[in-house]
Amino acid sequence: MMIVSPTPLLSRYAECMMWLARYMERMENLARLLEVTETFVRNAEGQTAWDSILAINSDECLFEQLHTSAQHAEIVPFYVTESRNPSSLVSLAQAVRENARALRPLVSIELWTQLNVFSRNLLNLKNGDMTEHNLAELCTRVRQDCQTHFGIAEGTLYRDQAWLFYRLGKALERSDQITRLIDIRYHMLLPRSEAPGSDIDLTQWTSVLRSAAAYHAFRRLRPVTLTPANIVGFLLKNDGFPRSLSTNLRQIDETLALLAVHDNLRQICSPLRECVAELRASLQDQTAEEIIIRGLHDYMSWIQNQISHLQNAIAATFWPAPVYPDVASTAMADQEQS
Amino acid sequence: MGVPLVEGKDLFVHDHKVFMRTVMGPKPVHAIYRRLNDEFLDPLAFNADSLLGVPGLVEAYRRGNVTLANALGTGVADDKAVYAYMPRIIRYYLNEDPILDSVETHICAEPEGLAYTLENLDKLVVKPVGESGGYGLLIGPQATRAELDDFARKLQDNPANYISQPTIGLSVTPTLCGNSVEARHVDLRPFAVTGRSVWVLPGGLSRVALRKGSLVVNSSQGGGSKDTWVMAS
Incomplete structure (x- = not known):
């Protein structure tokens, strides 16, 4: 059920709602990834493969700029307390706060209160608070705080247009995250020289599932056969798993369909829905094995490009950058979020 | 009052008319109750560095396409004399x-x-x-x-x-100061809305001076605010 409010939603609120959901989702994913990496993920030499997180987030360049030597010990603080890294936990906490503050008139007091407390806790983190021993504890707490947030949002957010933009943000972020994770980890675990089907490292493949909170669900579906193709297929194509690509593309489409119900939005939404339909069709037309044989990396890159294109198209549709006459045009332009 | 709360960047001026930026496209705006000072209202007319205002607003106003409440220059009524x-x-x-x-x-x-x-x-x-x-x-x-x-x-x-x-002997109220509760001066600002009839909002702005002994409750001088209830009986 959708409530149509008498005054249309301000573009600014739609934008903040979307980014609030995206950043919260990103934070939960990062916390889980740090947690799983510390416990399970190892490189060929048997050491914790922290650098896989750099690859998943495409942060190698920024990391090298900030650190002269690619010390593994520096990767954890880079993702927890480094304010110059926009995808660190503290930066995400700051971004979440700014968006939520702008949304104060729209969100419930319970939602703001929880977010206020937990983002403040994160912003107060010092490097010294984070030793090898309590990283897992910190990440567990962040993950649970994010899950609490999503629970409060589900239980208290009013179901009007603002809610739809929140849902869009969450599904877009999940789609992006799952393709990045599969892309990087698949190629880390399966060097090109190795033929598909050869012996695989079960612990490492299980960790891919754990990084996507998919281990339990996958095991229910396939208690015995754990193969790379099964895992890739589950994360990309399973319609029952809440973080799979296909589930989230479906949700993006459903949400756009709900938006299209409003007065003049049907036409505006249709190019966006076409873009999603193309993505969904390409996913349905191929099995996981076919995707892998044709080139998993290229396909994941294409999907990421399409998702980023969709994000830009949504922005251009619902919060077009204002055009100002001559004076102060650059200063007035909105700060882009990403 | 049932009107959308907007910021400068939620509005834009096209063809000397004011619009609100919404997800349903631009919506025309005919009246604005504003809380910005004159000099920040429009970078094209007044302070060119203002990021709070709406470029072109004053020209739209001059052409009679939008009503501003309070109108430009009404600050003269704030003169304490x-x-x-x-x-x-x-x-x-x-x-x-x-x-x-x-x-x-x-x-x-x-x-x-x-x-x-x-x-x-x-x-x-x-x-x-x-x-x-x-x-x-x-x-x-x-x-x-x-x-x-x-x-x-x-x-x-x-x-x-x-x-x-x-000098008015302002009341005091219990106020959390660090870890203890102390007396601090307060005032109450009620709000009346005048239209076809006049009604007083069932609440108000209670301002509290956080410095000990101070009678200056203004937020710009470090004052705080207190929740205010009006009892039905």
Whole structure:
């Protein structure tokens, strides 16, 4: 059920709602990834493969700029307390706060209160608070705080247009995250020289599932056969798993369909829905094995490009950058979020 | 009041008409109740560095495409010397006596007002007429001899810039200060909405001075606010 409010939603609120959901989702994913990496993920030499997180987030360049030597010990603080890294936990906490503050008139007091407390806790983190021993504890707490947030949002957010933009943000972020994770980890675990089907490292493949909170669900579906193709297929194509690509593309489409119900939005939404339909069709037309044989990396890159294109198209549709006459045009332009 | 709360960047001007940026596309705007000072309203008309305003708003206003409340220049009514004339204004327009008395106000631009103020400086609050936010004022009972003398000189140099009022004994309320609860001064600002009829909002802005002993409750001077309830009975 959708409530149509008498005054249309301000573009600014739609934008903040979307980014609030995206950043919260990103934070939960990062916390889980740090947690799983510390416990399970190892490189060929048997050491914790922290650098896989750099690859998943495409942060190698920024990391090298900030650190002269690619010390593994520096990767954890880079993702927890480094304010110059926009995808660190503290930066995400700051971004979440700014968006939520702008949304104060729209969100419930319970939602703001929880977010206020937990983002403040994160912003107060010092490097010294984070030793090898309590990283897992910190990440567990962040993950649970994010899950609490999503629970409060589900239980208290009013179901009007603002809610739809929140849902869009969450599904877009999940789609992006799952393709990045599969892309990087698949190629880390399966060097090109190795033929598909050869012996695989079960612990490492299980960790891919754990990084996507998919281990339990996958095991229910396939208690015995754990193969790379099964895992890739589950994360990309399973319609029952809440973080799979296909589930989230479906949700993006459903949400756009709900938006299209409003007065003049049907036409505006249709190019966006076409873009999603193309993505969904390409996913349905191929099995996981076919995707892998044709080139998993290229396909994941294409999907990421399409998702980023969709994000830009949504922005251009619902919060077009204002055009100002001559004076102060650059200063007035909105700060882009990403 | 049931109107959308917007910021400058939620509005834009096209063809000298004002629009609101919404997910349903631009929506025309015909009236704005504004909380921005004149000088920040439109970078094209006033302060070019203002990021708060709406470029082109003033031209749209000049062409009669949008109503601003309060209108440009109404800040003149904020002049504190107006206080002294309020009873006379009410009598002139309504032929009535004020129901609520204002605080007794002396206009230093008038010779009697200035003489009275200088004589009783240590008992009075003296305020600049054009300022707000609790700036530039003297609270006589709390001032040192040197501060009083200094202020008397300022007053004589430019008497028209000041008014004076008796120091009001503001109430105090329990306030959390660090780890303890202490007494701090408060005031209450009620709001009345005037349309076809006049109604008073069932609440108000309670401002509290957080510095010990201070009578300045303005938020710009570190004042805080208190939740305010109006009981039905």
